[in-house]
Amino acid sequence: MKTDVVVIGAGAVGCAIARELSKYELDITVVEKNEDIGGDASKSNSAIIHTGYDASPGSLESELVVAANPMYDKIVRDLDVHFEPVGAILPAITDEQLEQLPAIKDKAMRNRVYDVEYLTREDVLRMEPEINPEVRAALYIPRESIIDPFVLVQAYAENAYANGVHFLLSTKVTDIRTGDGCVQSVITTGGEIETKWVINAAALYCDEIAGMVGKRCYDVVPRRGQFYILDKNTSCKVKHIVLPIPTKTTKGRLMCPTVHGNMLIGPTAEDLDDKSATETTADGLESIRIDVEKLVPRVNWRDAITQYSGLRPNRVPEGLHVDTYEDLNGYINLSGVRSTGLTLSVAMGKYVAQLMISLGMNAPFKKNFVEKRKGITRFADLSVEQQASLIEKQPLYGNIVCRCETVTEQEILDAIHRPLGARSVDAVKRRVRAGTGRCQAGFCTPKVIEILARELKMPASEIMKNEKGSYYVVGDMR
């Protein structure tokens, strides 16, 4: 196989880069080890589009996050992604915290986030009645926003695909061949790909990829974050992102709504050495409960519907880096895309494209670039009249498969049959939310397995939760 650009990793960053590069006359191949697009960290995070108010001023991370935030207004329209600029509140509960507010505001200014404002105690309690009544004052950061992180990555990928990008899924990069000071090819579990450019967006594993070209000058130490998700109907909800004031040792745990109206609470920050340790722990979850109750005392933990965790690709030594090498043309190494990668993905696409141009990439701009992507019609969000006319046109909209989130059979078919479609139960879930409600797929799992088996013409025993080996049924009964 031959291509111009290999992007390693189909997470938020890899897919955003592929989409940006697909604006040029380039042959692009994204290589992803997982069975689905969507990444690792990119599917288990806080789902916040940050402003960069607390970044390290002058850093590349500050530059990219601050640039990225305003780009979301357009990108979510073009790519049909659910996004809500709900704003963040940073309450000072103790005197000590109150004293820290000016420094935080000052840092925001140095990051060019100028719209941060003080709130009085009365303002805070009016805007967010569930905040600890002992609150003294707060900072308000209006452009901190929430997004559907799964659909964001799917949208980048689907739009890239529509613009000719190839995706090789379930394909792992095992080596990179270099010669004459240039990258030559990428060796994968699916064969060798000759290429001019290699972009390492492998996040947790970016150190190993760098090692393949002899450029491993750092390690990735996974930093786990555990979360709670609460039922939409929980008794105590917030409307904003409620952020704790960081201490010297921790950034603390936040509480915010998701775009679908659930409450998201977390994350922890635990440095580990296992890059697959995405389990939750009793201690981690307890620490979240203790912390968040200081901010929002009435949180109702009995309304928890799930817990999960993700691994931040934390770089040691720290910092976000995009590296190129004089002795290795065509190789671009991203590392330290740790806690803001979802946000900065869109800016990273632009940054990498510009970097390639500065390094001599001179492919012309595509004339027929498809800018827009249409998402899966979400039946539950429509008016009764729209629903009625939709069922008339397509009767499978009348079959509800997931009762908690009101997901219809037609939406599941769309998830399976669209480009880069779902092949597993989790992949269906991330596209249309079947199984994300309060019964956590107890009701719809048998049906989703049945639909996948039918549509993909496979026996039920070959339908996986996600990766190979994660089967549900061991076979027929008799």
Added chain:
Amino acid sequence: MQKITCDVLVIGAGPAGLAASIAAKQEGAEKVLIVERDESIGGILQQCIHPGFGLSYFEEELTGPEYYARFADKALELGVEVLLNTMVLDIGDTGVVCMSSKDGLSIIEAGSVVLAMGCRERTRFQLTIPGSRPSGVFTAGTAQRLMNRENAMVGRRVVILGSGDIGMIMARRITLEGAEVIAVVELNDYLAGLTRNKVQCLDDFEIPLLMKHTVTDIKGKKRVESVTVCEVDAENIPIPETAVEYPCDTLLLSVGLIPENELTHKAEIEISPITNGPVVNQYMQTSREDVFACGNVVHVNDLVDNVSLESERAGQCAAKYALGRLKKAEDVIQVQPGRNVRYICPQEIVNSGDGGEINLYFRVTSPEEKVRILVKTGDKVIVQKRALRVNPGEMEHIRFDAKEITSPDLTVEVMKEAI
């Protein structure tokens, strides 16, 4: 959008909905319609192919399908209409919205509505069991559905958490299929389900039951590889030193059921924080006077026989309401849970003055032996009965005539017998 009218609309064609529809017909309602989202009637009983149903209602032992078939036959004979593959989306003020792929959206105008939507199962996440999140963790009812309705086997080496009835029944089912049940693990020192299920499903098959134990960790990246089981202390906190890791490919959860009240919630009908079902009076009438409720949507029953009785009352009263014959709920008395009573259903009694039989169903908070169950109006005892043993897993029942009520304070309590 098509418009349908009826006298009594029943949501759900499980045993509750079927019994309610029959009673409504018998009370004189002309058009009784059941809306059911499944492709067939019977509700959860369709997957309960084991015997154990009907012992008190029919005084014979039936399987789940045999039990509901009797009601289904009767309902059809009486002319109850059923819309299958149709899901109710909303109980609005102007009508009930439902949808199917065949007829699209419809609006049903009904004289009264009976909620009979059943319940759903609690999940590992509601218990906050930490660990990895592989495939192979099923609620017992989902596994039961896969095995009994989809003909799909769920695993080979199984640990079951929770001694609920479904879990114990599934332990036997899985053993009969040739797979191994390593243990049934129960947090409390009493059984969550019926004693008879322990005898018939666990003891007879020599399946170990570990009381005062719980699952503290789940391991496995793709499929479950093992679960860790710990003994718990008096406060039900796991004791780490007692941890044992059991290799297995499946964890089944039978850790409780929750009434399915999405619709009830949306309709702003008052919901009890204890039962998680609507608050009802002896007519099974909810806080919205044209809406009645019965079966597992009100409170989780262990015996379908009780569901049938309670649902007949709901259907009868819903028909009376639709026909303008049900007295307005005016002088309402709250039934108060007293000593060792967790909840009572119905929670309210309409004191119409002209009497009538009152059936109170309730659960105790903790197991106790040699007790006396009392219903008091003020300080006066209306009825009392003795029980050798009471258990939170087994619902209790007591009956009296409403004429006996002389005070606004009505209490049910469980007292230790003086020795």
